[in-house]
Amino acid sequence: MVSANCDVLLPQVTYVRNTSSEQEEVVEALREEIRMMSHLSHPNIIRMLGATCEKSNYNLFIEWMAGGSVAHLLSKYGAFKESVVVNYTEQLLRGLSYLHENQIIHRDVKGANLLIDSTGQRLRIADFGAAARLASKGTGAGEFQGQLLGTIAFMAPEVLRGQQYGRSCDVWSVGCAIIEMACAKPPWNAEKHSNHLALIFKIASATTAPSIPSHLSPGLRDVALRCLELQPQDRPPSRELLKHPVFRTTW
Known part of the structure; x- marks a missing residue:
């Protein structure tokens, strides 16, 4: 038992x-x-x-979260309007900030693992099968190396290159989730890649971030760009991202 x-x-x-x-x-x-x-x-x-x-x-x-997953809602209703994306992104960052402050990284942040309640307002992070405990309370980028856990299209380049990674890999995935919610498709046009090795190579060798939907407001676009900095040390911690002006609305 x-x-x-x-x-x-x-x-x-x-x-x-x-x-x-x-x-x-x-x-x-x-x-x-x-x-x-x-x-x-x-x-x-x-x-x-x-x-x-x-x-x-x-x-x-x-x-039980009666609203289902973000991925399910996207497949059923299409891309979310920006106010919903901002609301869910803020809650995602709050959940990740809690995890990171408790020395845990999720390693599989994506729409399928973000669950919504019956009101459509509350988001909760789920599925901790790939999560891991960090060895220290520091915010350094590197604590793990060579462990390919997660979903390729949402994984940070340093993870796919077999380099050291830490909390900032979850922050990258937040940027990917913003793209997913805003256009109802995974980043990197991943749905068109049947060859996983080709997708891994594409992300690992990328010199620019995945394409961000042009219709996003400057504020939300800035949050996505900060999350998708190619160098992990350049990505702000989740707690810092919550201070962005785009989240200063009462929901």
């Missing part, structure tokens, strides 16, 4: 994620995900309500 230290309030609508594996590395990764999630508490982070293990069968009981 693997149990998270949290109360399950009934009747509470939950999503049950089932994983079955006897591979030691898969089981250990899942246990680490459970340990990590059991200590997270923030309005923009999905809540794990509990977990069970029976032989090689694991069940994670996760807070």
Whole structure:
């Protein structure tokens, strides 16, 4: 039995994620995900309500978000209007700031892992299967190297080049998520790349950021450009990005 230290309030609508594996590395990764999630508490982070293990069968009981994922909403309704993109980006940055201040990087920020509540207003970051704990409280760019975890189109160039990376790889992914929300397509025209190696090479060797939709306001465009700085040390921390004037609106 693997149990998270949290109360399950009934009747509470939950999503049950089932994983079955006897591979030691898969089981250990899942246990680490459970340990990590059991200590997270923030309005923009999905809540794990509990977990069970029976032989090689694991069940994670996760807070239900009736609005579905950002990726699902984009495929159903098309690109979001800018006010929605700004709202969701601000909440995404707040959630990442909390994670980064607690020495955690997500490593798979994308629309499919951003869940929306029934009102369409609240966003929570989900799926911590690729997340990792950082060794220090510093904001340095490099703590991991050579671990290709995440979704290629949303991964920072330094990650794909096998270089050291840290919190700033999540900031890059925020820029990619802005592009995704603004045009209902992943960055780099990734949907047209059936060859993953070609896409990896394209991003790893890039000398410019992915194309940013021309219809974005100067403020939101500036946020995206700051996130998509090619050098990780040039990307502002998520907490710093929240000070941008584009987010000074009460939602």
